[in-house]
Amino acid sequence: MSQSEIKNCFVELGKFLSQFSLDNNQQNNTVLHNDLFFDQFVDLIALSQSHNNWFTPDNVHYSISSWADALTEENLIQWLSAYSFNEKDPKNVGLILAGNIPLVGFHDFVSVLVSGNNVLVKTSSKDDYLIKFLAKYLIALDERFNKKITFVEGKLEGFDAVIATGSNNTARYFEYYFKDKPSIIRKSRNSIAVLTGNETPEEMTLLSEDVFRYFGLGCRNVSKIFVPKNYNFDSFFNGMFAQKDVIYYEKYANNYDYNKAVFLMSNFQLLDNEFLTIKEDTSHASPISSVFYEYYEDINEIKARIQQDAEIIQCVVSNGIIDNSVYFGETQKPKLWDYADNVDTLAFLNNL
Numbered sequence: 001m002s003q004s005e006i007k008n009c010f011v012e013l014g015k016f017l018s019q020f021s022l023d024n025n026q027q028n029n030t031v032l033h034n035d036l037f038f039d040q041f042v043d044l045i046a047l048s049q050s051h052n053n054w055f056t057p058d059n060v061h062y063s064i065s066s067w068a069d070a071l072t073e074e075n076l077i078q079w080l081s082a083y084s085f086n087e088k089d090p091k092n093v094g095l096i097l098a099g100n101i102p103l104v105g106f107h108d109f110v111s112v113l114v115s116g117n118n119v120l121v122k123t124s125s126k127d128d129y130l131i132k133f134l135a136k137y138l139i140a141l142d143e144r145f146n147k148k149i150t151f152v153e154g155k156l157e158g159f160d161a162v163i164a165t166g167s168n169n170t171a172r173y174f175e176y177y178f179k180d181k182p183s184i185i186r187k188s189r190n191s192i193a194v195l196t197g198n199e200t201p202e203e204m205t206l207l208s209e210d211v212f213r214y215f216g217l218g219c220r221n222v223s224k225i226f227v228p229k230n231y232n233f234d235s236f237f238n239g240m241f242a243q244k245d246v247i248y249y250e251k252y253a254n255n256y257d258y259n260k261a262v263f264l265m266s267n268f269q270l271l272d273n274e275f276l277t278i279k280e281d282t283s284h285a286s287p288i289s290s291v292f293y294e295y296y297e298d299i300n301e302i303k304a305r306i307q308q309d310a311e312i313i314q315c316v317v318s319n320g321i322i323d324n325s326v327y328f329g330e331t332q333k334p335k336l337w338d339y340a341d342n343v344d345t346l347a348f349l350n351n352l
Contacts, residue, residue, distance in 0.1 A: 009141045014071025063102035079336040090117045091352045094159035099124025101214040115349035122152045189219045190284040193317035194226045204239025206329030212243040219314040220331040223286040247275035256289035
């Protein structure tokens with residue numbers, strides 16, 4: 001398949017996904033193969049929470065809508081135009097995917113295929129259905145994908161390169177196991193926000209989306225905030241109030257109760273609004289239902305800290321005071337060219 005043909009198939013996939021918005025499912029009769037796939041996908045979205053309790057319909061719809069926004073012809077052309085793709089025999093690229101949020105490994109899947117390579121996918125048991133369904137849709141668009149996409153149930157074998165995502169512990173195993181192959185090994189990362197105290201109420205409400213989307217389980221979720229000395233946390237909590245209904249979700253509530261109890265038994269000082277605790281801590285990785293904070297006196301201190309901790313930070317949220325930061329409310333809407341860990345996946349694949 002030519003890259004142009006592959007790109008066009010992903011454009012069609014984007015059109016298919018655009019029917020499944022956060023508000024409702026609106027069938028578009030011009031979308032290819034709706035007769036075969038539309039109702040099945042509606043059912044799969046409804047069943048997603050039975051496969052993974054964190055995959056609420058709202059969060060699955062959000063992920064799907066984000067991919068619909070990304071997979072437009074304009075975005076794909078802009079993304080691919082930055083590279084010179086050479087004619088070569090396709091390589092078999094193994095993917096070991098995480099399962100913390102819906103379709104978390106889909107960018108790697110898309111990247112392997114648009115680079116002209118074949119993909120061997122080992123899904124997480126926590127996210128085993130959505131990506132397989134989208135692969136079936138691609139095969140319906142062009143049956144040649146059937147030879148380019150393989151899902152692996154057991155041991156990953158027959159690969160020329162690998163992209164593996166896991167915890168810091170599993171990353172050490174991946175680095176050893178795949179040491180003789182070209183690889184991208186992704187470890188645990190967290191995202192932070194740098195506040196000045198001059199943010200608007202609207203910006204604080206948008207920040208709540210960065211904190212709570214996917215229940216805070218993603219590496220692009222804000223788990224730590226840096227605030228100036230004598231910061232008034234009222235504005236932060238007022239913004240977070242937009243997400244107050246999260247406490248009615250049992251799994252989240254259980255984590256809130258447990259983590260709050262652990263903090264209190266350890267005599268940590270907490271600020272609490274009955275669905276989120278915030279704790280002063282130098283770590284970037286806070287548990288579910290909690291955000292860590294740290295004070296600063298000079299913004300240059302934070303800029304230096306961000307450079308120092310670059311290997312463990314996924315993205316930074318600010319109103320522009322930090323270079324290359326993400327604006328409030330945008331962390332879970334990455335562009336196709338916003339690479340995880342700032343590693344250019346497409347360049348890696350193109351140079352195999």
